[in-house]
Amino acid sequence: MAKVLCVLYDDPADGYPTAYARDDLPRIASYPGGQSAPAPSGTDFTPGHLLGSVSGELGLRAFLESRGHTLVVTSDKDREGSVFDRELADADVVVSQPFWPAYLTPQRIAAAKELKLAITAGIGSDHVDLDAAIAHGVTVAEVTYSNSISVAEHVVMTTLSLVRNYLPSHQVVLDGGWNIADCVARSYDLEGMHVGTVAAGRIGLAVLRRLAPFDVRLHYTDRHRLPIAVEDELGLTFHESAADMVPHCDVVTINAPLHPETEHLFDDELIGTMKRGAYLINTARARIADQDAVQRALESGRLAGYAGDVWHPQPAPADHPWRTMPHHGMTPHISGSSLSAQARYAAGTREILEAWLAGTPIREEYLIVDGGALAGTGAHSYAVHTPAADG
Template sequence: MILVCEFITPSGLERLRQSGVEVHYDPHLWKDRDALKVRLADATALIVRNQTHVDADLLLAGPKLRVVGRLGVGLDNINQADLEARGVKLYFARGINAVGVAEYVMAAMLHLSRNLAGAARHVAEGGWNRSAFGGFELSGKTLGLIGLGEVGLRVARRARAFGMKVVAADPQRLPWESVVEEFEITLTTVEEVLRQSHFLSLHAPLTLETRHLIRAETLAAMPKGAYLINTARGELVRNEDLVAALRSGQLAGAVLDVVDEEPLPEHHVLRAVDNLWITPHVAGLTAEAQEAVGLRVAEGVLAALGVR
């Protein structure tokens, strides 16, 4: 039996059901861990998104489990060591939402540079102050990337098309030499990326080394009036230091699609900061990406089970 305990697209669910394997689909089951454990007893495959914490405790409830499918790319909620210890395979949709996230980063930079929403609101309220909404051009500005994986490379390619200079540091030291040359990316240190960036976009995984990578010291190293965009992991940023930088003017603005607590609590320190825009983890949630994620994970899980 294949157990799907979070939302999957209709096409992905249909692909699973076409296989002839029994499928139990309850997109809200993740909310009740005890009920999830009961269902897991008969499951040979478990498919989750980002709400279900898959660890040794949960795996104990699934003695027949052979594969876990992750409907997405992040693996923060999956304890891979526990899966390996049990001999359970892991399948996830690596790189599937890279285009959507890259386009989100470009949209964020355009939002920060042109403030179309503010200008439209100004007109709707009866104003016509053209000088207040001229903004500035991305062309000629420097975009700094920390992390140069599937998403970072796509952001770089799009930024170069806008006439931006791109500098990057990659904590994982991925072997992108030929691609870096093709896209005219300058590979350098994190410190140099911070020093040069008019816009800084985060695409690094969360590790012991990258946790709170963006903090008071690193923010102070950036040009005054720079901008931060985070579509990677909320814990890469120390919230209190970000707020201080935004309020002091060290940063002119920031766009976050990820935060350390999701959904954002009512009295969280990041709320009510005028030059900070937070979206509900939607960068990779395009219709195209979600459709592809559902189908790819369904295919991967079925293949792991030896089913066509």
């Protein structure tokens, strides 16, 4: 029998919901490109309910316990002697979300003698040290595409919010004011601007498709160039690198995985080549942007705005400088954890567990590490980091 350790974020401050704003969800059977949505043998939850918090348990308890397995659910993961660290010692499986990541460091992986599978309920597995997982034979899987469109929608929302100066204007209403000049002094139209994405995978391409109707000029850079037909359809301009692309853009959105080649990519030097008054949107990973460089660029006016919902560390401390820097539109890490997305990634987590417990193959597109090597989506998105690679 297996022990599954599930690390989820805390319930709402006023308690787990007893009612919801909507009664149902649209049914999503497949994603752009044809990948089918998660298809477990069954589910024990109501789509549209809060599944990603501790009481939601990703809808896994009845499924696992009815088969004799053990489920431990906690939000306690960062303090010394946390429930996560205590329970990890004999856990076979760890499940966590990028929004409340249970960091599987080399030390934790080495100490988890029974660990065989690490699942990301959602997308993005950089909270797992992939080199250590490879070395210790731990399979890493994520629910690919389950919340990609959710994140893409968030990118569009925050782009418009910054460019149109929405958040300060809304605050004027909340404060009882009506000074139109204060609201529009930093408000522009997105139409005609040049918008570029760093990476054009599932999320980046979805962002490009959603922004095209705004009559913007679209740019992208990626290790894997898109088909010419897609470039022609959307009017895309390809650039060999972020350094080549960003000087041309009024808005830059980061949709790349975090790995050694992207860590601190947006530093003082790169941001310094951006147009004065450009906007930077980061829903990928916080460490792709240098924390202090972003703050300096906003204070100097090099950047007109910065938004996203990824921080380092997560949860961000109360004194994190990104909470108080000017002209930002930061949120907690929520872009991929809408109730709609939770239904999909909870179902996908169960699908992965069903396959693993039955000894049958996990979907190729869900795999990040398998059999001691990068696999599936992981082989496309990540690179193994070794000391030799640094040179």
